[in-house]
Amino acid sequence: MTLAQDKASPSARNARTPGHQASLIVQxxxxxxxxxxxxxxxxxxxxxxxxxxQYSDNPQGGAFFQRTVFTLDALQAALPALRADLDEHLVRRYGLTCTLRDLSVPKRMAIFASKSDHCLLDLLWRHRQGQLPVSIPMVISNHPDVAEEVRSFGIPFLHVPSTGPDKSAAEAEHLRLLKDNVDFVVLARYMQILSGDFIEKAGVPIINIHHSFLPAFIGAGPYAKAKERGVKLVGATAHYVTEDLDEGPIIEQDVVRVSHADTAAELARRGADVERAVLSRAVLWHAEDRVIRNGNHTIVFA
Amino acid sequence: MTLAQDKASPSARNARTPGHQASLIVQxxxxxxxxxxxxxxxxxxxxxxxxxxQYSDNPQGGAFFQRTVFTLDALQAALPALRADLDEHLVRRYGLTCTLRDLSVPKRMAIFASKSDHCLLDLLWRHRQGQLPVSIPMVISNHPDVAEEVRSFGIPFLHVPSTGPDKSAAEAEHLRLLKDNVDFVVLARYMQILSGDFIEKAGVPIINIHHSFLPAFIGAGPYAKAKERGVKLVGATAHYVTEDLDEGPIIEQDVVRVSHADTAAELARRGADVERAVLSRAVLWHAEDRVIRNGNHTIVFA
Amino acid sequence: MTLAQDKASPSARNARTPGHQASLIVQxxxxxxxxxxxxxxxxxxxxxxxxxxQYSDNPQGGAFFQRTVFTLDALQAALPALRADLDEHLVRRYGLTCTLRDLSVPKRMAIFASKSDHCLLDLLWRHRQGQLPVSIPMVISNHPDVAEEVRSFGIPFLHVPSTGPDKSAAEAEHLRLLKDNVDFVVLARYMQILSGDFIEKAGVPIINIHHSFLPAFIGAGPYAKAKERGVKLVGATAHYVTEDLDEGPIIEQDVVRVSHADTAAELARRGADVERAVLSRAVLWHAEDRVIRNGNHTIVFA
Amino acid sequence: MTLAQDKASPSARNARTPGHQASLIVQxxxxxxxxxxxxxxxxxxxxxxxxxxQYSDNPQGGAFFQRTVFTLDALQAALPALRADLDEHLVRRYGLTCTLRDLSVPKRMAIFASKSDHCLLDLLWRHRQGQLPVSIPMVISNHPDVAEEVRSFGIPFLHVPSTGPDKSAAEAEHLRLLKDNVDFVVLARYMQILSGDFIEKAGVPIINIHHSFLPAFIGAGPYAKAKERGVKLVGATAHYVTEDLDEGPIIEQDVVRVSHADTAAELARRGADVERAVLSRAVLWHAEDRVIRNGNHTIVFA
Known part of the structure; x- marks a missing residue:
């Protein structure tokens, strides 16, 4: 109990994404x-x-990764000339990849959800608090359950049913909605498998939260499997989605202690807290260009 | 990403508070x-x-604490006779205190909040999920900011302004609202100090969340103090409120890692996640009769 | 920095295993x-x-587990009559299993080790501190490397080489040494697979520490596999050994955070700290009769 | 249980301090x-x-801190010219402080201990494993208890008694032993207060481990105070020693969960595990030039 209210969010927002900052990723x-x-x-x-x-995976002839954040007056006007210089001195001379981005322009994040709202709500709430430097053009769900909640945050909700084994109609609708509107997609406990065709055509990074400490308990029903195996911790894993189910590059993981007395339902309840925490961290880091993909690994400058 | 949705909440609810269970606290x-x-x-x-x-703080002549949960058919009808027997065989014979409660009757919890909504929202959301076996007759705030959010959960919101050094009018209104309507009060980042007179007249347990790892950083502005001291972890503490500010019996605590690069605002952001987690656990345990007060200590059978 | 030394070990020892205490496990x-x-x-x-x-895995017709610790004057003299009464009122009437043990008699623990000494040394040091209520009649290793260290603790060291695919000679020697001399065996990073025949003939519980968060990374080289997969946490698992490699009942697990910058060798170094902590907890709990096996699960009253 | 032994230490050692690496700290x-x-x-x-x-505590006119590790052939021969260039281009032009060090030359660490051996033993063991890039010219204690243990690691042990309120004779002996022989001092649960005069004359960094989560429980008997307050976590803090007891810059902290059932002695036992872990991390980071002091704060590039 204190006398004066801490005012965290506005300055935190500013501290993380001031107006004239840019990020430069080189690898x-x-x-x-x-x-x-x-x-x-x-x-x-x-x-x-x-x-x-900066990180180099081997001082003798390895791969190089660097994230630089800098301030520059009149940033937007200066970017073309800066890009040209980077192209000349780094891309052509050293064969490096350079990605330069104005941090004052938030990434556009679409969220896919199903019936569970714990991960979804946590993202929407952090966004409203100014903790996530993204815009959220849409939330898409295969169920209507979370519509009202999403809209109460002022975010468009779109119901795209997806029943039966053939997902092609739903995925076509997804692609139509996403096209040119989003920079990345977050699966906030979206309970449908995405086809390799969709992943390729979407053409943007897709982040999933899996409700286990991967690679343990790949696939469906991880909490039931965890109960069956008698583990003493349950976890969650945020990763980029690839064609191989639950095999993509891991961004973040965490765990929570459980006991013999916890039922599978209780594991799910405890795990839900870890899922939302892990997904929120992964989304923040992705939004701030802190995650670099390197094959099936990630470099995270958190 | 999985094929079938885990359905955690309904069974979790049942597992924790089935219809015919009662708790018996003996100390x-x-x-x-x-x-x-x-x-x-x-x-x-x-x-x-x-x-x-069961816990005994000293096998030779110490204090004894026990929490027993049992099932009994026709529980409500059986309680009077059971109470009489406990009175005869435990209270009168051993001088013990016995508290017997039908777990199917949820405790009534009033929440006091100010402008911050992270702890408040987490409690409301967990309640809606069926994770907290309580009813919430009212949320009281000295600011109107969270009114809409509270009401979207179907919970009554009451604005009781409290400005200036004299809190007696506000506290009188609080007492009028609480009287006979609640079993305990939760201060979900309520930024007003309660008077000893209020605490006594309220006559129910009051749980507060303090935004530091007590006894470090007692009083106002703990995150600024933490930044000033250069700590490497920030924490939160849920405790019962007594007349001595931030000195009451501790129910639960937790911490999160921070670094030199985090501003005081960033400490507040990271700490907020710990605050809501710690407060939710403390409220759950109190609601399930898992916390026994013993002077300025607590016995927690979590 | 403080003025007076805390004197933890003697009273801690007494607090955990006073002279006249007994444990009773009922299931x-x-x-x-x-x-x-x-x-x-x-x-x-x-x-x-x-x-x-006490724990019941299902209020309606489940399995029941209870650990009771009690004091009784002249305990040794009283045990036969107490056993007879338990046999009559619990074993024969309810079909329960009762295990009664005088806690002042430490369990005899043999340790198997190889070249790594971090788990071994931690057990020997905790034993010397009075933190583990066991006696250690012998340490057996397939390598001579740790001999001097073990003997510096006043513990017998026995070198039983085990090269080549045929382990039968080594296992026969192990059985000869263990026979009637030990109550349980701890594999403190022992890098040999035990045959099902050995496990059966040994006839005592065997606790292993596996250097991963099981069921992830079963088998050899878990840190290399963890590096390959790009996980953000590495862990360790203490479990009872069964014929199925790394599939036995889990007693305890824990994890530590790692990053992309950690090599597989660095994962091993960080993991070693978790291994020794997890194994020490599992051994303490087993020594104090806090672990009850239930099929492939454990009930841990920690 | 695995088939092949992980060989962590040699490569871990190489990974952390290869022969031709240097560190450069600029602030x-x-x-x-x-x-x-x-x-x-x-x-x-x-x-x-x-x-x-790199870290800047304020993009507009703050303080700047950078740690750079680089490889350079014929490093020793190249250092003078490199120093001259740094002096010209950074020190004189920007007024920065530059500290350049050949990482192949281990820092010389003296350890002060009393009767407790858990922190001491952990440092000696990690040093033997090749985990700490330091040399240990001496262990000094005011008690003879740990002499044999220290010498079994091949490290000189020196007994300097220190009884009574006047520490000047003991401190004079300490200064004589340390003079020109050590680069930093570690107080591994050394239970004597150092005078401001000693700290100044020693002229090298001194790292202490305090057995609480500072600033909670400053001074003597923190575990007893923690029990008295009824906290749910106990912690440890590694910090640089200044004249103000327990007030110096914090390097690292951590905590462990405890319960109402733990006695003060049990808190000390659990806390000891945290103390040794926290101190080992702080020593490693100091030895690798990862800690930069900034007033009463530290920048830790861990």
Whole structure:
């Protein structure tokens, strides 16, 4: 109990995504001089580096990953020239991949949900608090249950039924809705398997939350399987979706302690708290360009 | 991503508060034969013990605490006779205190809030999910900000302004609203200090969530103090309210890791997740009669 | 930095295993009146119950598990009559299994090790501190590396080489050494698979520490597999050994956070801290009769 | 249980401190172009950056902290010229502080201990495993109890008694032993208060482990105080020692869950596991130049 209210959200928002900041992700084969070349380019344009994270998976000839956040006055106007310089000094000279993004422009995130609302609600609430630097153009569900809740946050809700084994009509509708409208998709306990065809045509990263500590308990019913095996912790895993069910690159994981006295339903209840926490962290990090995919692995500069 | 939806809430609810269960809390000076006397009484009435937790703070002459949950057919009809037997065999013979309660009757919980909604929303959402065996007759706030949100859960919201140093008018209104309507009160980040007079007249347990790992950072502005001290973890503490600010019996605590890079606002954001988790656990345990007060300590049979 | 040294170990030892305490483990089909019958028997012998934990996996016709610790003067002399009474009132009447043990007699624990010493050393150190109520009649290893360290603790070390696919000679020697000398065996990162024949003939519980969060990464090289999969946590699992590799009943598990920057060797280093912590807890709980096996599950009254 | 032994330590050692690596710590007032100037200097000498961590406590005119690890052939021969260049381009131009160190030369760590051996033993064991890149020229204790244990690791043990209120003779002996022989001192549950005079004359960083989650329970007997307050977690804090008892900059903290059933002695036992873990992490990070002091705060690039 305290006398004065902490006012966390506005300044937290500002601290994380001030107006004139940009992120630059660089990855490729490591070589002597990359960091120097990169910082010279930024310095030449008057950029001030705010944070810099770097990782090389092997000092002798490995892969190189760097996330740089910098401030630059008149950022939007300066981007084309900066891109050209990066292209010349990093892409063409070192064969690196460079991704430059204005952090004041939030990524557009579509959410897919089913009947469970714990992950969905946590994302909507954090978004409203200013904790997630994204816009949410739509929530899509194969059930109407969460419609009212979603709309109470001022977010459009779209019901796309998906019954029977043939998902092609639903997926076609999904693609029509997503096309050019979103930068990434989050499956917030969406209980339908996406086809490889859909994943490819969607063409944006898709983040899923799986309700187990992968690779334990792949597939359906992980809490029932966890009860059956008698584990003492249950967990959750946020990962990028690939064609192989529950096999994509892991972004974040966490666990919670359970006991012999917990039923499978109780494991699900305890696990739900971990699911929403893990998914929220993964979404935040993805939104802030803190996650770099490297084959089936992720580099997370959290 | 899975094929079939786990259906956690209905069975979880049943598992935790089935219709014909009762809880019996016994505490007092330890003596040989108490457990035997107690189980004989229950057995004599045909009760079947579902769970039993017992703690003695000193095998030689200490204090004794026991929580027993049992099933009994026609429970409501059987309670008077059972109470009489407990009175004869435990209260009068051993000087113990016995508290018997029909678990199918939910405790009535009033929530006090201010502007922050993270703890409030988490309680309302868990209640709607069937995770908290309570009824919520009212939410009272000194600000109107959360009114709409509370009412969207179908819960009455009451705005009782409280400005200036004299809280007596507001507290009188609080007492009028609470009188005979609630079994306990939860301060879900309520940013007003309660007077000792109010606490006494309210006459029900009051649970507060303090946004630090007590006894560190007592009083106002704990996240700013935590930043100032340079701690590497921030925490939250749920405790029963007493006249001494932040000094009451602790029910539950937890922490989360932070770093030098986190601003005080970021500490508040990370801490908010711990606050809601800690408060929800404390409320659940209190609602299920799992917390026994012993002076300034608690026995928690979680 | 403090002025006076806390003196933890002697009183901790006493607190956990005072001279005249006994444990009673009861398990079987649940029925109304068991707890009452059990406490009546104890009360009739003048026993004072110090702690009591009970679990029923289903209030309607499930299995019942109870651990009771009690004090009784002249315990050794009283045990035969107490056993006879338990046999009459619980075993024959309710078909329950009763295991009664004088807690002042430590269980005899043999440790099997290989080259790694982190789990072994932690057990030997905790034993010397008085934290583990066991005696350690021998440490057996297939390598001589840890001999000097073991003997510095005053514990006999026995080198039983085990090379080649045929383990029968080594296992015969193991059985000869263990016979009638030990109450349970701990595999403290023992890198040999035990045959089903050995497990059966040994006839005592065998606890293993597996260096992953089972059921993830069963079998050899779990840290390399964890690195390959890109997990964000690594774990360890203590379990009873059965014929099926890494499939026995789980006693305890825990995890630690890792990052993309950790090599497989670094995962092993971080995991080693979890392994020793998990194994030490499992051994303590087994030594204090806190673990009850139920098929492939465990009930842990920790 | 696995078929092949993981061989963690040798490669872990190499991974952390390969032969030709150096660390460069830079701190001071932030300014545009620092990172670029710094990387240009390194690049000009043919250094290859292995890892780079950077933190600025305020993008507008705050303080700047950077840790860079790089490889450079013929490192020892190259250091003087590199130092001169850093002096010209960073120290004189930007007013920064630069600390350059050959990581193949381990820091020399003296350990002070009293009777408790859990923190001491953990450091000695990790050092033997190759997990701590330090040399240990001496262990000093005010009691002879741990002498044999220390010497079994091949480390010199020195007994310097310190009784009575006047510590000046003992401290003079400490200073004589430490002079020019050590780079930092670790108080591994050393139960004597160091005078401000000693701290100043020692002239090297001193790391202490306090057995509470600071700032809770400052001073003597924290576990007894924790029991008295009824906390649900106990913790430990590693910090640099200053004249103000338990007030120095915090390096690392952690906690463990406890319950009402734990005595103060049991809290001490559980806390001891946290103490050794926290101290080991703090020592590792200090040894690898991952900790930068900033007033009463630390920047930890872990």
């Amino acid at each position: 490729g084969a490591d070589a002597t001089g990359i960091v120097s070349a990169l910082t010279s380019v930024l310095s030449g344009h008057g950029a001030n580096i705010v944070s810099l994270d | 007092g000076a330890d003596a040989t034969g108490i457990v035997s006397a107690l189980t004989s009484v229950l057995s004599g009435h045909g009760a079947n013990i579902v769970s039993l937790d | 079987g089909a649940d029925a109304t009146g068991i707890v009452s019958a059990l406490t009546s028997v104890l009360s009739g012998h003048g026993a004072n119950i110090v702690s009591l934990d | 001071g007032a932030d300014a545009t172009g620092i990172v670029s100037a710094l990387t240009s200097v390194l690049s000009g000498h043919g250094a290859n950056i292995v890892s780079l961590d």
